[in-house]
Amino acid sequence: MLTIKDLHVNVGDKEILKGISLQVNAGEVHAVMGPNGSGKSTLSQVLAGRDGYTVTKGSITYNGKNLLDWSPEERAREGIFLALQYPVEIPGVNNVYLLKAGLNAIRKHRGLPELDAFEFLTLVKDKMKLMQMDESFLSRGVNEGFSGGEKKRNEILQMAVLQPQLALLDETDSGLDIDALRIVANGVNSLRSKDRAIVMVTHYQRLLDYITPDHVHVLAGGKIVKSGDKSLALELEKRGYDWLTAEHVAA
Amino acid sequence: MNSLRAIFAVQVAPAAEQRKAWELFNQLGLPALRDEHWKYTQLHRLYSQSFAALQTTQSLPAADGVVIRQVNTGAFKTDRPFIALNHALNAQEWLIEVPDNMEIRQPLWLNMMAGGTSSIIAPRLTIKLGRNSKLTVIERYRSNAESMYASIAVTHVTVGENARLEHCRLQDANRASFHIGSIDATIGQHGRYVNHYFNTGGSVGRLDVNVQLQGAEAYAELNGLQFATGNQVLDTHSRIEHCVPRARSSETYHGIADERGQVVFNGKVLVHKHAIGTDAQQSSRNLLLSPKAEIDTKPELEIYADDVKCSHGATVGQLDSNALFYLRSRGISEQEARALLTLAFADAVINKVSLDSLREDLTQQVHARFGNKAEPSV
Numbered sequence: 001m002l003t004i005k006d007l008h009v010n011v012g013d014k015e016i017l018k019g020i021s022l023q024v025n026a027g028e029v030h031a032v033m034g035p036n037g038s039g040k041s042t043l044s045q046v047l048a049g050r051d052g053y054t055v056t057k058g059s060i061t062y063n064g065k066n067l068l069d070w071s072p073e074e075r076a077r078e079g080i081f082l083a084l085q086y087p088v089e090i091p092g093v094n095n096v097y098l099l100k101a102g103l104n105a106i107r108k109h110r111g112l113p114e115l116d117a118f119e120f121l122t123l124v125k126d127k128m129k130l131m132q133m134d135e136s137f138l139s140r141g142v143n144e145g146f147s148g149g150e151k152k153r154n155e156i157l158q159m160a161v162l163q164p165q166l167a168l169l170d171e172t173d174s175g176l177d178i179d180a181l182r183i184v185a186n187g188v189n190s191l192r193s194k195d196r197a198i199v200m201v202t203h204y205q206r207l208l209d210y211i212t213p214d215h216v217h218v219l220a221g222g223k224i225v226k227s228g229d230k231s232l233a234l235e236l237e238k239r240g241y242d243w244l245t246a247e248h249v250a251a
Numbered sequence: 252m253n254s255l256r257a258i259f260a261v262q263v264a265p266a267a268e269q270r271k272a273w274e275l276f277n278q279l280g281l282p283a284l285r286d287e288h289w290k291y292t293q294l295h296r297l298y299s300q301s302f303a304a305l306q307t308t309q310s311l312p313a314a315d316g317v318v319i320r321q322v323n324t325g326a327f328k329t330d331r332p333f334i335a336l337n338h339a340l341n342a343q344e345w346l347i348e349v350p351d352n353m354e355i356r357q358p359l360w361l362n363m364m365a366g367g368t369s370s371i372i373a374p375r376l377t378i379k380l381g382r383n384s385k386l387t388v389i390e391r392y393r394s395n396a397e398s399m400y401a402s403i404a405v406t407h408v409t410v411g412e413n414a415r416l417e418h419c420r421l422q423d424a425n426r427a428s429f430h431i432g433s434i435d436a437t438i439g440q441h442g443r444y445v446n447h448y449f450n451t452g453g454s455v456g457r458l459d460v461n462v463q464l465q466g467a468e469a470y471a472e473l474n475g476l477q478f479a480t481g482n483q484v485l486d487t488h489s490r491i492e493h494c495v496p497r498a499r500s501s502e503t504y505h506g507i508a509d510e511r512g513q514v515v516f517n518g519k520v521l522v523h524k525h526a527i528g529t530d531a532q533q534s535s536r537n538l539l540l541s542p543k544a545e546i547d548t549k550p551e552l553e554i555y556a557d558d559v560k561c562s563h564g565a566t567v568g569q570l571d572s573n574a575l576f577y578l579r580s581r582g583i584s585e586q587e588a589r590a591l592l593t594l595a596f597a598d599a600v601i602n603k604v605s606l607d608s609l610r611e612d613l614t615q616q617v618h619a620r621f622g623n624k625a626e627p628s629v
Contacts, residue, residue: 090574093595
């Protein structure tokens with residue numbers, strides 16, 4: 001589904017990603033781990049199409065097409081969703097409006113009819129139950145006055161409604177208490193399917209206690225320095241990142 | 252100027268007071284570009300017009316409980332040329348009075364319509380609220396044609412003790428036209444005055460709103476939305492005087508300038524020596540949506556009392572790039588995302604209007620300017 005080859009990315013004059021290759025297939029869950037400043041967030045932002053990142057070398061193909069040709073909204077319509085580390089507050093734009101406008105834009109792109117108000121609200125209320133969110137959130141401004149945990153839950157709610165093919169989670173566990181973490185993980189697990197891939201970017205292993213990855217990659221200094229299965233995450237939990245970065249430097 | 256002279260001359264027999272007003276107007280002279288208070292207003296566009304007709308008759312609706320009648324104004328004083336011009340062109344004013352202890356539920360709509368080509372209207376209103384009374388007034392300035400006209404409008408407001416007035420002015424003249432207006436309000440003890448100005452039409456739209464808080468614990472709230480596209484120049488000057496202790500004022504002005512549009516805000520808060528315990532807030536936030544658009548905002552505080560709480564803030568910026576990316580990453584087009592964020596910025600002022608039907612109308616009007624790119628579908 002997603003093939004990243006030798007990806008080099010600059011922010012300004014500074015090279016952040018220094019040759020990343022990654023293959024993500026439908027049905028898989030990948031965890032990208034690494035110390036702060038390793039380029040984890042850059043990777044997820046580049047995939048979602050954020051301005052300010054320059055790809056200097058390499059390629060990203062998504063379902064056989066060049067992802068880098070597309071605007072952020074085209075990527076979203078093609079099935080890519082990024083749950084942000086810091087969701088933005090947008091007073092004056094309703095949550096429910098954002099959900100409906102987004103969902104209908106995606107459906108239209110796929111040649112599907114728009115949902116009517118009843119079908120839409122049924123779908124949204126169902127997903128809100130899953131995320132244990134009160135319906136009053138719908139009429140509020142996007143993330144306006146939400147706590148950190150509520151914002152993260154709202155991201156997963158959007159994901160559950162928009163039903164992406166490729167879900168990217170950027171530090172979704174940061175700032176969550178244990179109950180909120182369980183709810184968020186539950187929401188993500190409900191989306192696991194053979195047609196969908198999930199890429200989680202995270203600093204800590206604890207999210208992986210709830211969402212079990214098929215593949216774990218360690219990103220350090222802008223490169224993937226080690227890949228393995230879920231046991232790699234457990235090893236990182238015990239030993240930290242230093243042994244890997246030291247090994248990488250030595251190599 | 253010659254054109255305004257011709258317009259004065261078309262009056263068959265101007266009253267003595269009108270001739271005096273005309274002399275005063277000539278003495279004061281029209282504001283020039285070098286005049287600090289008018290330097291952005293592009294009045295040369297008004298001065299270069301030829302006016303052919305003076306339209307003096309305006310009829311106002313009747314309203315239960317409100318006394319509405321036309322009276323001769325008589326002697327007056329001013330140092331402002333457009334007020335003198337208004338008096339020179341029109342001897343009569345509308346007096347709108349709400350007696351003591353009378354709460355008027357039905358909002359009073361005053362349509363200040365101009366008809367005909369190259370006409371000029373000079374309406375003058377005095378709105379007086381007796382003690383413990385309540386009223387909502389909407390003044391709407393527009394024309395029924397697409398041809399050029401000018402409204403030179405003067406409104407005086409007196410809010411009595413413990414009275415409440417919500418006062419909206421909608422300026423949505425066609426793009427060839429002009430609105431030069433003033434509102435002078437005096438608020439008594441525990442009185443409450445809320446003014447909304449939607450300055451969205453015309454080639455040039457200018458309002459001077461002056462409020463004197465003259466009774467203890469009086470409250471004034473001034474809200475404004477100025478939305479300039481094309482080559483519109485939309486300008487609001489506010490001045491709030493805190494004359495007595497413990498009065499409060501709050502100002503929220505949002506400006507949006509797109510294409511070659513220009514938005515001007517100048518807001519002065521003057522706290523007199525004895526006005527201790529004053530609480531005054533002012534906020535001017537502005538969106539600059541195109542490289543050729545212009546925003547000029549200038550907050551001014553003049554404080555002569557101790558123990559006061561005054562704040563002001565003025566910002567000029569572009570749409571938040573984080574918010575734009577966020578909306579787009581959910582599948583919404585860039586164009587729609589921009590429209591949504593701009594509308595949200597406008598709605599923040601529109602939502603302060605308490606009259607539901609008016610609020611909905613205003614929202615629709617602003618949405619329409621985006622060609623319904625962001626019509627809510629929920």
